Amino acid sequence: MSKKDKYDVQKFTGIPVETDAGGKYQLKADQNGETKLHTWRTGKHTKGKFRHPGQLMLTENNLTVVILKAE
16 A cells, blocks of 8 residues: 555544534433444545544534544
8 A cells, every 4th residue: 555545544432412402412312312422433535633522523424423532
């Protein structure tokens, strides 16, 4: 693999969020009413840059996630 073919990959841990009636973000609960940590990986086709925990990320499935940790 040549140098130009390499790209940065990051792993994020976060919780899905949704907006309430007032437009504020709230943690999104699952079918059991629980909020759970999930991990996502970014790669070659990712746009934008990670800056800090608390930042929002839009997944490829249009799910908004608040980032808690980045690796």
